[in-house]
Amino acid sequence: MRVVEENGETTMLEVYSGVKLETSEGNCIGVCMRDDTFEISMFKNNKAYPISWHRVNFETKTIEPMVDANTESRDCDNAQT
Numbered sequence: 001m002r003v004v005e006e007n008g009e010t011t012m013l014e015v016y017s018g019v020k021l022e023t024s025e026g027n028c029i030g031v032c033m034r035d036d037t038f039e040i041s042m043f044k045n046n047k048a049y050p051i052s053w054h055r056v057n058f059e060t061k062t063i064e065p066m067v068d069a070n071t072e073s074r075d076c077d078n079a080q081t
Helices: none
Strands: 002-006 009-013 019-022 028-034 037-043 052-057 062-065
Touching: none
Parallel strands: none
Antiparallel strands: 002 009, 019 028, 028 037, 037 052, 052 062
């Protein structure tokens, strides 16, 4: 991962292992890069499994579900640890 700070913004490049953002309540969003797109996972109360898992589609300008989080556990490499 490379981090560039410029004009008051922080840009992260080559984030293939994932980044986790966590609230004080333990709710988390994990983001990681996959070639030409991003994967986003949401975790409630810092659980070990995502409650939703999505992929950004830049061609259609949408965020699409990847798996049913109730039936299949996925993680964004180490984003939720």
